[in-house]
Amino acid sequence: xxxxxxxxxSLSASVGDSVTIICQTSQSISSxxxxxxxxxxxxxxxxxxxxxxxxxGVPSRFSGSGSGTYFTLTISSLQPEDFATYYCQQSYxxxxxxxxxxxxxxx
Amino acid sequence: xxxxxxxxxxxxxxxxxxxxxxxVYGGSFSGYQWSWIRQSPGKGLEWIGEISHGGTTIYNPxxxxxxxxxxxxxxxxxxxxxxxxxxxxxxxxxCAMPRLAYTNGxxxxxxxxxxxxxxS
Numbered sequence: 001x002x003x004x005x006x007x008x009x010s011l012s013a014s015v016g017d018s019v020t021i022i023c024q025t026s027q028s029i030s031s032x033x034x035x036x037x038x039x040x041x042x043x044x045x046x047x048x049x050x051x052x053x054x055x056x057g058v059p060s061r062f063s064g065s066g067s068g069t070y071f072t073l074t075i076s077s078l079q080p081e082d083f084a085t086y087y088c089q090q091s092y093x094x095x096x097x098x099x100x101x102x103x104x105x106x107x
Numbered sequence: 108x109x110x111x112x113x114x115x116x117x118x119x120x121x122x123x124x125x126x127x128x129x130x131v132y133g134g135s136f137s138g139y140q141w142s143w144i145r146q147s148p149g150k151g152l153e154w155i156g157e158i159s160h161g162g163t164t165i166y167n168p169x170x171x172x173x174x175x176x177x178x179x180x181x182x183x184x185x186x187x188x189x190x191x192x193x194x195x196x197x198x199x200x201x202c203a204m205p206r207l208a209y210t211n212g213x214x215x216x217x218x219x220x221x222x223x224x225x226x227s
Contacts, residue, residue, distance in 0.1 A: 001168070034213040043201055043217035044152070055215070087152055091212025094165050096142075098152035 006099030012107040018076040021102045023088035028068045032092040109134035113218040125189040129202030138208030143187045147198035
């Protein structure tokens with residue numbers, strides 16, 4: 001299986017800050033890397049797919065980049081609704097795997 | 108607008124069989140693969156497997172010996188069975204699918220989740 005290492009596991013930031021979450025994979029997955037946001041009691045929400053394509057309706061302050069084994073999710077100018085848990089997921093597959101998540105908390 | 112609705116037993120005893128069904132409303136049923144994903148505090152998000160409109164399945168190797176997925180195209184539904192459950196199978200189970208047909212690998216539509224608890 002392709003192992004996912006997501007860091008940091010938790011992060012404290014203030015409204016207006018910019019933050020970056022890292023996802024590293026145990027082998028190259030080209031651009032088959034996707035990002036989700038999850039709030040308590042709800043299903044994950046797709047933010048970015050194929051490394052850098054913003055899902056329709058997702059604010060432009062979210063951006064993704066990377067390739068191979070190193071990927072990042074950047075949220076610029078944090079808004080109150082952005083405090084949540086974020087997960088990366090690979091679909092290079094054929095078995096899909098998720099990162100362990102990054103909990104973004106208000107400082 | 109596509110909507111996923113899921114149902115199944117939420118309380119099981121060890122060794123019993125987990126059975127969940129997911130219905131797809133509001134969209135085409137052909138050209139898609141549908142997945143089951145579970146989430147537990149200990150293991151985070153875990154992809155269980157997927158099934159295509161034609162019934163082709165791919166399962167996570169860690170669960171393959173206990174998992175069966177099926178699809179009922181006449182009802183726009185797909186199902187999950189997981190046999191011989193233990194406490195380690197306690198989790199919220201989601202059904203999920205991509206937004207567009209003939210794309211795969213990322214999940215746009217999710218069911219609301221079913222909490223399945225395994226306890227004697």
